[in-house]
Amino acid sequence: xxxxxxxxxxxxxxxxxxxxxxxxxxxxxxxxxxxxxxxxxxxxxxxxxxxxxxxxxxxxxxxxxxxxxxxxxxxxxxxxxxxxxxxxxxxxxxxxxxxxxxxxxxxxxxxxxxxxxxxxxxxxxxxxxxxxxxxxxxxxxxxxxxxxxxxxxxxxxxxxxxxxxxxxxxxxxxxxxxxxxxxxxxxxxxxxxxxxxxxxxxxxxxxxxxxxxxxxxxxxxxxxxxxxxxxxxxxxxxxxxxxxxxxx
Amino acid sequence: xxxxxxxxxxxxxxxxxxxxxxxxxxxxxxxxxxxxxxxxxxxxxxxxxxxxxxxxxxxxxxxxxxxxxxxxxxxxxxxxxxxxxxxxxxxxxxxxxxxxxxxxxxxxxxxxxxxxxxxxxxxxxxxxxxxxxxxxxxxxxxxxxxxxxxxxxxxxxxxxxxxxxxxxxxxxxxxxxxxxxxxxxxxxxxxxxxxxxxxxxxxxxxxxxxxxxxxxxxxxxxxxxxxxxxxxxxxxxxxxxxxxxxxxxxxxxxxxxxxxxxxxxxxxxxxxxxxxxxxxxxxxxxxxxxxxxxxxxxxxxxxxxxxxxxxxxxxxxxxxxxxxxxxxxxxxxxxxxxxxxxxxxxxxxxxxxxxxxxxxxxxxxxxxxxxxxxxxxxxxxxxxxxxxxxxxxxxxxxxxxxxxxxxxxxxxxxxxxxxxxxxxxxxxxxxxxxxxxxxxxxxxxxxxxxxxxxxxxxxxxxxxxxxxxxxxxxxxxxxxxxxxxxxxxxxxxxxxxxxxxxxxxxxxxxxxxxxxxxxx
Numbered sequence: 001x002x003x004x005x006x007x008x009x010x011x012x013x014x015x016x017x018x019x020x021x022x023x024x025x026x027x028x029x030x031x032x033x034x035x036x037x038x039x040x041x042x043x044x045x046x047x048x049x050x051x052x053x054x055x056x057x058x059x060x061x062x063x064x065x066x067x068x069x070x071x072x073x074x075x076x077x078x079x080x081x082x083x084x085x086x087x088x089x090x091x092x093x094x095x096x097x098x099x100x101x102x103x104x105x106x107x108x109x110x111x112x113x114x115x116x117x118x119x120x121x122x123x124x125x126x127x128x129x130x131x132x133x134x135x136x137x138x139x140x141x142x143x144x145x146x147x148x149x150x151x152x153x154x155x156x157x158x159x160x161x162x163x164x165x166x167x168x169x170x171x172x173x174x175x176x177x178x179x180x181x182x183x184x185x186x187x188x189x190x191x192x193x194x195x196x197x198x199x200x201x202x203x204x205x206x207x208x209x210x211x212x213x214x215x216x217x218x219x220x221x222x223x224x225x226x227x228x229x230x231x232x233x234x235x236x237x238x239x240x241x242x243x244x245x246x247x248x
Numbered sequence: 249x250x251x252x253x254x255x256x257x258x259x260x261x262x263x264x265x266x267x268x269x270x271x272x273x274x275x276x277x278x279x280x281x282x283x284x285x286x287x288x289x290x291x292x293x294x295x296x297x298x299x300x301x302x303x304x305x306x307x308x309x310x311x312x313x314x315x316x317x318x319x320x321x322x323x324x325x326x327x328x329x330x331x332x333x334x335x336x337x338x339x340x341x342x343x344x345x346x347x348x349x350x351x352x353x354x355x356x357x358x359x360x361x362x363x364x365x366x367x368x369x370x371x372x373x374x375x376x377x378x379x380x381x382x383x384x385x386x387x388x389x390x391x392x393x394x395x396x397x398x399x400x401x402x403x404x405x406x407x408x409x410x411x412x413x414x415x416x417x418x419x420x421x422x423x424x425x426x427x428x429x430x431x432x433x434x435x436x437x438x439x440x441x442x443x444x445x446x447x448x449x450x451x452x453x454x455x456x457x458x459x460x461x462x463x464x465x466x467x468x469x470x471x472x473x474x475x476x477x478x479x480x481x482x483x484x485x486x487x488x489x490x491x492x493x494x495x496x497x498x499x500x501x502x503x504x505x506x507x508x509x510x511x512x513x514x515x516x517x518x519x520x521x522x523x524x525x526x527x528x529x530x531x532x533x534x535x536x537x538x539x540x541x542x543x544x545x546x547x548x549x550x551x552x553x554x555x556x557x558x559x560x561x562x563x564x565x566x567x568x569x570x571x572x573x574x575x576x577x578x579x580x581x582x583x584x585x586x587x588x589x590x591x592x593x594x595x596x597x598x599x600x601x602x603x604x605x606x607x608x609x610x611x612x613x614x615x616x617x618x619x620x621x622x623x624x625x626x627x628x629x630x631x632x633x634x635x636x637x638x639x640x641x642x643x644x645x646x647x648x649x650x651x652x653x654x655x656x657x658x659x660x661x662x663x664x665x666x667x668x669x670x671x672x673x674x675x676x677x678x679x680x681x682x683x684x685x686x687x688x689x690x691x692x693x694x695x696x697x698x699x700x701x702x703x704x705x706x707x708x709x710x711x712x713x714x715x716x717x718x719x720x721x722x723x724x725x726x727x728x729x730x731x732x733x734x735x736x737x738x739x740x741x742x743x744x745x746x747x748x749x750x751x752x753x754x755x756x757x758x759x760x761x762x763x764x765x766x767x768x
Binding site for chain 1: 389390391392394395396397398399402410413414417420421453454455456460461463464465466467468469470471472473474475477478494497498499
């Protein structure tokens with residue numbers, strides 16, 4: 001299946017809202033984020049349903065597809081980012097032959113990896129690359145905030161989501177953030193989501209820069225493999241992206 | 249089996265299809281005598297009826313009962329379930345909601361959703377999902393409805409593989425996720441969480457390790473069911489000590505305090521005290537979190553541990569718990585081992601327990617002097633028994649008991665001890681090391697018995713001419729002179745000895761003989 005066909009599939013049944021296709025999944029994810037932003041309990045049923053629906057949408061036929069949403073306007077960046085990172089993470093997990101339950105659980109974790117950003121002012125959350133040092137420090141609190149939101153959800157199935165929300169900015173060599181009190185290596189799925197997070201951020205245009213060309217992204221990931229990123233995962237993501245998300 | 253809707257389902261013998269009977273009753277209650285009416289037609293009739301004429305209880309009986317009965321007759325239930333599915337698809341949502349809501353028991357409702365999700369057609373399951381979400385505890389959000397509809401469309405229109413997957417999603421949502429039992433949040437949710445957890449966490453490639461969850465919670469200050477499940481897992485694996493290590497290293501947050509309280513159980517403390525060596529910094533965390541609840545395992549360790557350091561540590565921590573532990577530890581006085589009784593008596597004293605004299609009096613004649621000493625110490629604290637206990641101490645043969653009595657007398661001197669003291673210092677079994685202390689005490693008395701005793705120690709008899717002689721220099725002499733100088737300056741015999749002492753070249757003797765406060 002071609003990337004265009006997959007993209008079409010992703011928009012199947014969607015209404016357009018400005019520059020963005022409001023799929024039920026995106027709508028639901030934006031609603032989930034708003035609920036968390038308003039301090040209400042994390043809607044885990046809806047989040048899991050989004051993961052289920054995305055998982056189903058990745059395999060319209062026998063072969064795997066990556067129906068990524070176009071970024072559209074920055075207003076919905078957080079929702080689109082969550083959906084696309086989840087799609088990439090579930091794609092990578094499927095690519096690595098995880099079983100279906102594991103793939104869905106990874107999808108759920110990836111959907112919530114940046115949920116802590118709801119506690120950051122929207123203008124910062126939308127463009128974390130062009131902010132001053134003080135605001136950057138505020139943005140860096142989102143993993144802790146995210147872990148707190150997920151932990152407060154009182155849902156035993158969210159253990160991986162809590163860990164990924166917390167660890168997805170901790171690099172292979174222990175650098176990054178947050179600084180942990182108990183030294184430990186990051187969870188495998190945190191590393192997997194981290195790569196998908198970076199990959200999606202780099203392949204997406206921002207107000208202050210264009211999207212990176214795919215070959216540059218691949219080089220970036222693989223040059224840092226081993227000290228920033230998990231090397232086997234970086235290699236696998238590159239292979240998967242070359243096959244399923246080749247770009248222009 | 250009867251549910252709270254009053255519907256009773258019993259399979260009837262003789263080949264009568266119970267599901268058909270249920271349907272016939274349902275149709276009849278809706279004014280349709282023909283039991284062969286289709287689901288669609290029956291739904292139309294009920295939809296068209298005025299709300300007041302609808303019979304939600306009858307609909308509930310049919311819906312709940314048919315789904316339940318279908319489990320009993322899986323081989324023959326197909327047509328009946330298809331008929332019911334058709335009815336549900338065509339009935340107004342409000343009709344279904346009203347019927348479902350008439351069942352009050354959440355357990356019955358949950359069981360119904362599970363069965364319905366398995367048994368009914370996908371369109372019917374979706375209708376049930378929408379109706380149940382409105383009728384039960386958990387309202388269905390608009391995004392969730394959209395997602396269900398989206399997945400439902402796939403289930404109804406796509407090829408077999410995708411259809412099966414979509415059906416699986418819908419059935420799972422309805423069966424297991426729709427009516428989530430409300431559970432208490434926070435720390436109190438611990439037991440509920442463990443009971444509610446349908447399967448234990450099995451660490452694997454995607455299930456994070458329990459210690460990772462706990463470390464995360466301590467670093468972020470977050471609590472919740474995930475934390476408590478991970479804690480339960482580590483305790484089950486016998487890793488309580490690691491948990492305490494985490495708490496020790498964590499900042500003082502709500503999470504670390506809650507965790508300390510959670511893991512500080514009598515059983516965990518007992519385990520910690522059974523280790524050799526005991527990690528007393530972890531024990532201190534537990535004791536601090538548990539308060540009086542720590543007493544029982546500490547007493548166990550105090551009584552049963554073979555390791556002296558453990559007993560000592562348990563004793564020290566029990567002593568910090570205050571007099572509330574008295575009822576708990578007093579029962580241990582029945583123990584026949586001397587050290588147990590000694591420790592308990594000592595603890596009762598140290599925590600300031602209000603102990604009945606009879607409790608300690610049982611042990612004043614104990615063969616082991618360490619037990620006697622502790623019993624005496626308790627009696628010495630009580631104004632009613634103090635004098636008696638003091639006399640008993642001074643009369644005792646054991647140095648430690650005598651010392652306890654003398655030390656007490658030094659702080660609470662009473663004239664009642666003077667005769668016994670005056671006698672004891674002359675006896676050969678009175679330990680010499682206590683004579684000075686005894687003479688000091690006698691020196692504070694104005695009793696002539698005390699005077700005689702002091703004179704005896706200050707004097708070395710008389711010369712051939714009958715003149716008093718001062719005893720040779722000794723600690724006892726100095727103590728006796730100090731006593732004479734304090735109270736007997738004007739007594740003739742005392743005065744003679746004091747005068748002699750003041751004329752000696754030995755400065756310490758001269759000082760001892762001087763009236764207290766007098767300048768040299």
